[in-house]
Amino acid sequence: MSNRKDLLSVLDLTVNNVKNIIELAEQYLKNEVKNSRILEKKTVINLFFEDSTRTLASFEIAAKSLGANVVTLPIKFSSINKGEDLMDMIKTLNAMNPDCIVLRQKDSGIVNILASYVSCPLINAGDGSSEHPTQALADYFVIISHKKQIKNLKIVICGDILHSRVARSNIRLLKMFGAKICLIAPPTLICKHFPEVDSIHYSLIDGIKDADVIMLLRLQKERMNSSCFVPSNREYFYLYGLDSQKLLYAKPNVIIMHPGPINKGIEISSDITDRVILQQVEFGLAIRKAVLHYYRPC
Numbered sequence: 383m384s385n386r387k388d389l390l391s392v393l394d395l396t397v398n399n400v401k402n403i404i405e406l407a408e409q410y411l412k413n414e415v416k417n418s419r420i421l422e423k424k425t426v427i428n429l430f431f432e433d434s435t436r437t438l439a440s441f442e443i444a445a446k447s448l449g450a451n452v453v454t455l456p457i458k459f460s461s462i463n464k465g466e467d468l469m470d471m472i473k474t475l476n477a478m479n480p481d482c483i484v485l486r487q488k489d490s491g492i493v494n495i496l497a498s499y500v501s502c503p504l505i506n507a508g509d510g511s512s513e514h515p516t517q518a519l520a521d522y523f524v525i526i527s528h529k530k531q532i533k534n535l536k537i538v539i540c541g542d543i544l545h546s547r548v549a550r551s552n553i554r555l556l557k558m559f560g561a562k563i564c565l566i567a568p569p570t571l572i573c574k575h576f577p578e579v580d581s582i583h584y585s586l587i588d589g590i591k592d593a594d595v596i597m598l599l600r601l602q603k604e605r606m607n608s609s610c611f612v613p614s615n616r617e618y619f620y621l622y623g624l625d626s627q628k629l630l631y632a633k634p635n636v637i638i639m640h641p642g643p644i645n646k647g648i649e650i651s652s653d654i655t656d657r658v659i660l661q662q663v664e665f666g667l668a669i670r671k672a673v674l675h676y677y678r679p680c
């Protein structure tokens with residue numbers, strides 16, 4: 383069990399926490415957990431203020447398979463649309479004594495404030511451009527299953543780094559285990575202040591040389607307001623989209639990852655296999671079971 387109430391950021395995790403969660407996830411993946419109905423008679427509320435396919439579905443499936451009563455609140459029909467304040471909404475749901483709240487938010491960092499209004503564990507399912515800890519755990523789980531260890535692997539993260547919570551959580555988690563992180567992005571989609579990374583490249587071909595893992599990121603147009611960050615999708619794909627020709631510069635046994643949703647023909651060409659990408663989804667479900675198990679209240 384976790385010694386902290388909430389999972390809001392990768393920074394909440396110790397190396398031991400990560401190892402315990404991965405061990406549990408491995409057991410869930412192999413159906414080896416003895417008491418898998420660990421959330422029987424417990425209530426889990428999914429509160430998603432931003433669109434999601436993978437994270438929402440996997441938390442819902444995970445909580446149900448652990449025996450919980452699951453309420454996925456339809457935000458579109460909630461009283462937030464009648465002017466209810468977000469804090470009041472959270473306090474209202476907390477008054478119903480749930481055993482866990484899983485929260486996705488458009489705004490970065492707000493989960494930290496909301497956690498103080500909630501008595502049960504709060505799990506961050508992605509907040510703005512800040513953190514997506516369960517995605518990073520799923521990605522770590524996939525990498526370790528292919529490469530056995532993280533230390534000294536060259537892990538390339540390419541795309542819209544500026545707006546990416548997946549990049550931030552992955553960098554923090556993978557650096558804890560000694561990975562060498564290389565970022566690739568157009569100059570408009572990266573902030574220079576990334577003290578944890580080993581290199582930054584503006585050319586995809588330069589950056590992916592000798593890569594063990596390539597993680598591609600989606601252009602997050604919904605966070606770009608009206609500013610022009612890239613001239614066109616076509617130019618972005620020409621310079622930063624991964625195709626089988628550019629892939630020849632990486633190691634032959636490189637794995638290609640993408641947290642999804644994917645924009646084919648923008649960050650990745652359709653001739654590249656999505657085998658590992660679908661494994662990220664499969665392992666993501668096992669991770670969400672493990673996280674709900676690990677953070678359950680006593």
Ligand code: CP
Pocket residue numbers: 433434435436437438508517641642643
């Ligand atoms: N990777 C990820 O968070 O996907 P969804 O937005 O579909 O949940």
